[in-house]
Amino acid sequence: MAFPLRSRLSLFAPHFSSTQPIHSNATTRRSFLPVRCGPRDKRGPLLKGRVLSTEAIQAVQALKRAQRTDPSKLDDVLSKTVGRLIKSDLIAAFDELLRQDHCQVALRVFSAVRSEPWDKTDLGLYADLVSALARKGMTEDIDRLIRDLEGESVIPCDDKGLVRLVKALIAAGRAESTVRIYGLMKRSGWGCSGAADEYVAKVLSKGLRRFGEGRLADEIDLEIGKLFRGIMENV
Numbered sequence: 217m218a219f220p221l222r223s224r225l226s227l228f229a230p231h232f233s234s235t236q237p238i239h240s241n242a243t244t245r246r247s248f249l250p251v252r253c254g255p256r257d258k259r260g261p262l263l264k265g266r267v268l269s270t271e272a273i274q275a276v277q278a279l280k281r282a283q284r285t286d287p288s289k290l291d292d293v294l295s296k297t298v299g300r301l302i303k304s305d306l307i308a309a310f311d312e313l314l315r316q317d318h319c320q321v322a323l324r325v326f327s328a329v330r331s332e333p334w335d336k337t338d339l340g341l342y343a344d345l346v347s348a349l350a351r352k353g354m355t356e357d358i359d360r361l362i363r364d365l366e367g368e369s370v371i372p373c374d375d376k377g378l379v380r381l382v383k384a385l386i387a388a389g390r391a392e393s394t395v396r397i398y399g400l401m402k403r404s405g406w407g408c409s410g411a412a413d414e415y416v417a418k419v420l421s422k423g424l425r426r427f428g429e430g431r432l433a434d435e436i437d438l439e440i441g442k443l444f445r446g447i448m449e450n451v
Contacts, residue, residue: 268308268312269304269308271300272301272312274297275297275298275305275309276309276312278293278296279293279294279297279298279309279313279318279321279325280313280316280318280321283318283321290321294325298325298328299328303332303334306325306328306332307341309325310322310325310329311344313325314348317348317351317352319348319349319352319354319357322345322348323345323357326341326345329341337365337368337371337372338377339371339372339375339377339380339381340375340376340377340380340381341377342361342377342381343377343380343381343384345361346361346384346385346388347384349388350384350387350388355390358388358390358393359390359392362390362393362396362397363396365396365400366396366399368400370403370404371400371401371404373404373405373406374413378413378416379413379415379416379419382419383419385397386419386426391427391428394420394423394427394429395424395427395429395432398424407436407439407440407443414440417436417439417440420436421433421436421437421440424436
């Protein structure tokens with residue numbers, strides 16, 4: 217079931233025609249105005265296929281309420297709501313908070329996601345969070361997020377979310393964080409033994425040049441050139 221937007225119904229009483237006299241045995245003619253339902257705010261429509269359980273909806277509502285009325289109670293609400301959600305509901309709640317641009321709360325939920333024993337580094341989630349933080353001008357939080365990611369021993373360089381994360385950082389104008397991601401990619405084996413994607417390399421190289429990091433961009437171009445020449449020679 218899609219996440220329900222609050223709707224307002226306008227109900228109208230039936231209107232009796234005054235052009236004809238009313239007789240006890242006459243058929244009463246009625247006309248009705250159409251009832252229209254729509255969102256009460258300016259948020260966009262839910263994306264097709266977006267699914268939130270009742271538990272995820274209640275968690276989102278409770279977190280937003282706590283942030284709005286008494287942020288000091290947010291930790292308590294987090295433990296009582298988010299801590300009880302299964303993986304799919306937790307991710308769905310996080311996505312919905314981002315969609316509504318509740319980035320401060322989404323950051324707290326993201327921390328809860330990262331602390332779960334089932335969590336594996338999902339660069340797609342990082343990309344979504346960076347894009348949302350950029351929309352809100354929360355650039356320091358973006359840099360802090362990437363510094364935290366550096367604490368990972370390795371990242372999955374074959375993750376489709378990698379190029380999305382690189383694009384999001386470049387679009388947000390975060391030069392230092394982009395350089396950090398490149399360093400983390402190298403540490404994770406990117407560019408070695410064929411573990412590289414030419415498209416990621418082109419996006420990263422172009423972004424680094426725009427940030428004035430020509431030396432690193434040249435390094436990427438050289439590495440990817442050697443890698444693919446070697447592949448062609450072995451064909």
